[in-house]
Amino acid sequence: MFVSAQEMIKKAANGGYAVGQFNIDNLEWTKAILLTAQEQNSPVILGVGPRAAVFMGGYRTVARMAAGLMEDLEITVPVALHLDHGNFEAAKACIKAGFSSVMYDGSKDAFDVNVENTKNLAFVCSMYGISLEAEVGAIGGAEEGIVAEGEFADPEQCRIISQLGITMLAAGIGNIHGQYPENWPGLSFDTLEQIRKAVGKEIPLVLHGGTGIPDDQVRKAISMGVAKVNVNTECMLAFQKALHDYIMAGKDVKGFTPFEMFAPGLEAIRQTVREKMELFGSVGMA
Numbered sequence: 001m002f003v004s005a006q007e008m009i010k011k012a013a014n015g016g017y018a019v020g021q022f023n024i025d026n027l028e029w030t031k032a033i034l035l036t037a038q039e040q041n042s043p044v045i046l047g048v049g050p051r052a053a054v055f056m057g058g059y060r061t062v063a064r065m066a067a068g069l070m071e072d073l074e075i076t077v078p079v080a081l082h083l084d085h086g087n088f089e090a091a092k093a094c095i096k097a098g099f100s101s102v103m104y105d106g107s108k109d110a111f112d113v114n115v116e117n118t119k120n121l122a123f124v125c126s127m128y129g130i131s132l133e134a135e136v137g138a139i140g141g142a143e144e145g146i147v148a149e150g151e152f153a154d155p156e157q158c159r160i161i162s163q164l165g166i167t168m169l170a171a172g173i174g175n176i177h178g179q180y181p182e183n184w185p186g187l188s189f190d191t192l193e194q195i196r197k198a199v200g201k202e203i204p205l206v207l208h209g210g211t212g213i214p215d216d217q218v219r220k221a222i223s224m225g226v227a228k229v230n231v232n233t234e235c236m237l238a239f240q241k242a243l244h245d246y247i248m249a250g251k252d253v254k255g256f257t258p259f260e261m262f263a264p265g266l267e268a269i270r271q272t273v274r275e276k277m278e279l280f281g282s283v284g285m286a
């Protein structure tokens with residue numbers, strides 16, 4: 001069954017590596033990520049965005065589908081089922097549906113509302129043994145309808161949120177969701193350093209918008225206290241390209257069943273997840 005992300009993230013923070021959160025959009029995604037985590041003997045976090053959950057039918061459907069795959073595929077590595085960028089209501093719905101981890105994104109709310117909701121959810125999550133990710137400040141780009149200009153988190157706000165009983169903290173350090181513009185100046189390690197100092201070692205940091213950040217910057221961020229990195233767009237691009245190539249090559253004329261047509265896409269996701277787990281250093285850490 002799913003485990004809270006608490007232990008795997010603490011272990012990663014202490015071991016100087018990061019656990020990947022890979023977002024799921026359907027059964028094929030979930031299967032590809034679970035199989036790769038098992039093959040790489042790596043802990044993994046399945047991320048579920050609210051819109052992706054609606055697409056799949058709802059939070060309960062997602063939880064039961066993922067649980068069924070865990071059993072049928074005999075997955076034994078630690079797996080957390082995690083709500084990505086949820087509001088207060090979504091977080092509560094996921095806790096009820098059987099998720100083992102939630103992110104409450106109060107970064108668009110007034111700061112005192114963010115504090116209040118984070119505090120309330122931290123209390124509920126601690127009762128159920130569920131890990132909680134909180135967010136301060138806007139992180140750039142477009143994901144789940146959230147758009148921002150690559151803002152930076154305020155270290156003092158990070159310090160306040162980090163003391164509310166949360167498991168981990170997402171904070172903007174110049175990262176952007178989706179694809180990065182060509183003139184993107186890179187991650188701000190000064191901001192990361194300030195946040196690290198303000199928050200202290202007890203609360204690991206989360207890097208969102210992991211697609212398109214150069215590998216050396218990801219490694220440096222991990223060495224500075226990032227223990228979870230979110231990947232979403234990269235798997236989508238890999239899947240889309242593999243499926244596109246399959247159809248453009250005319251292979252869909254004979255291999256038109258879904259399991260033949262989606263097979264190259266699945267393999268493309270697996271390859272992406274493999275590369276990310278290696279980069280994050282989580283291979284063999286289950």
Ligand SMILES: [Zn+2]
Nearest residue numbers: 143208209230
């Ligand atoms: Zn995100």
